[in-house]
Amino acid sequence: MNTRIAAFFDATNMLSDVTSGRFVSVYSKINNKWKAVDRFTLSEVVFSSIDQPELYAKELLKQLGNIDVIVAKSFGDLYYNEFLKNNVAVATAHNFGKGLLKKIESQYISGKKEIKVDGEFKVPANPTAVDSQGQYFLDLISLQKDYPGVTAKEVLLPFISKDRFSTLNIRASKSIPWLDTFLETKHLDSFVSKINGRYMITVTRKLCGDN
Structure with a gap:
């Protein structure tokens, strides 16, 4: 059975992150040569669920159909x-280049589910871009469930310090006491709401005139 590989590309047709891609091309072997057999523009349903990883994966895989590997x-x-x-x-x-699909297929056939191609496989513990306007989202609850040793400081301090976002929404199981003091040093504000026992912390830039 042919291996079907889906690759994420941005608007310039360069390989992209899984949450910032605009197109997905599906590759499979035809007459023993790799060919693009499908190309999708990601649907609005997929984009609208980007801050809900479980739903995002479900809707994406529904759109792509039968896929073995995502790159x-x-x-x-x-x-x-x-x-x-x-x-x-x-x-x-x-990068997406000649020979990449062959390398991926070789590791997949050998039984690997986390595939290294041109570097070490690493699970990034960073907030995820929701759009191109600087909005980011971090599900700290799910992250700490999967990686119990990860702290909010380890994830948030480096990201916020880079100052490359306009809004950051953080889903958390409890308040983050140190965050407000740190945000003051960066001239940022935070707003907290509580829904069904869970916290949603929104970090934004201070409005003009705010102290």
Whole structure:
């Protein structure tokens, strides 16, 4: 049976992260040569569920159909788990070039589900981009469930310090006491809401005139 590999690409047709891709091409062997057999523009349903990893994976796989491996530059720490739960292998690569599909297929056939192509496989513990306007989301509850040793500080301090976002939404099981003090040093604000016992912490830039 032919291996079917789905690759994520951005608007410039370069390999992209799994949550920032705009197109997905599906490759399979025809007459023993790799060919693109399908190309999808990701649906609005998929994009609208990007802050819900389980639903995102479900809707994406529904759109793609029968897929064995998904390849992207990187996978948000929660998304790759959802693909694995759905029996889809994940592969990371910096560039999409000749020979990449052969390398992925070789490792997949050998039974690997987390595939190294041109670098060490690493699960990034970073907030995920929701759109191109600087909005990010982090499900700290799911992250700490999968990686009990990971702390909010380890994930949030490096990300916030880079100051490359406009809004960051954090889903958490409890408040983060140190966060407000740290945000003050970065001239950022936070707003907290509580829904069904869970916290949603929204970090934004201070409005003009705020102290």
